[in-house]
Amino acid sequence: MIQKKICLLGASGVGKTSLIKQFVEGIFSDKYLTSIGVKIDKKRVECQSDSVQLMLWDIEGIDRYCGFQPKYIRGAAAIIIVVDHTRSQSLIEGIEIFKLARDVSDVPAILAINKADLDSTWHWGEDELAELSHPFSHTFHTSAKSGANVELLFSTLAQKLLSEAEQ
Numbered sequence: 497m498i499q500k501k502i503c504l505l506g507a508s509g510v511g512k513t514s515l516i517k518q519f520v521e522g523i524f525s526d527k528y529l530t531s532i533g534v535k536i537d538k539k540r541v542e543c544q545s546d547s548v549q550l551m552l553w554d555i556e557g558i559d560r561y562c563g564f565q566p567k568y569i570r571g572a573a574a575i576i577i578v579v580d581h582t583r584s585q586s587l588i589e590g591i592e593i594f595k596l597a598r599d600v601s602d603v604p605a606i607l608a609i610n611k612a613d614l615d616s617t618w619h620w621g622e623d624e625l626a627e628l629s630h631p632f633s634h635t636f637h638t639s640a641k642s643g644a645n646v647e648l649l650f651s652t653l654a655q656k657l658l659s660e661a662e663q
């Protein structure tokens with residue numbers, strides 16, 4: 497079994513901790529407890545005959561401190577940029593974070609557009625979104641609350657990492 501480090505990055509309050517909680521423990525809470533520093537969770541994902549242990553690095557919201565801390569993403573096999581479609585600015589912030597991450601690591605990045613259970617109130621149209629999400633290898637519309645696409649997000653990533661490891 498292989499083990500891979502995955503970092504979740506994004507602005508404060510977009511739902512990074514909630515996505516991991518939903519995926520690892522199957523629970524959701526409406527309470528908002530902002531993360532400080534980094535917390536690591538593990539979950540084993542079975543893919544056909546093989547399995548991969550995902551080490552999920554839940555990193556505090558990037559706007560909480562001045563400057564991006566590259567040390568957190570060292571050794572990561574992939575990053576997940578999380579944005580919140582009820583906050584237009586979170587996509588701009590997510591793309592900025594993605595660029596900073598790309599300066600130090602050339603790993604694949606997935607975009608998670610979270611809070612899909614709420615009405616989208618951001619001003620990005622379909623075309624703009626397609627343009628802005630172009631650098632990401634996949635885009636998922638997730639809800640940490642309902643669980644929609646959360647399993648799919650992580651299992652697609654696990655599958656991708658396994659097939660890369662087999663090559």
Ligand SMILES: Nc1nc2c(ncn2[C@@H]2O[C@H](COP(=O)(O)OP(=O)(O)OP(=O)(O)O)[C@@H](O)[C@H]2O)c(=O)[nH]1
Binds near residue numbers: 513531
């Ligand atoms: N309705 C809804 N609320 C969500 C969803 N995901 C997260 N939330 C709520 O949004 C708030 C912030 O969620 P967190 O998971 O703590 O966000 P975070 O990105 O980890 O925030 P920081 O640790 O501060 O960077 C909480 O009140 C959550 O309950 C979702 O998919 N739908």
Ligand SMILES: [Mg+2]
Binds near residue numbers: 512514
């Ligand atoms: Mg958090």
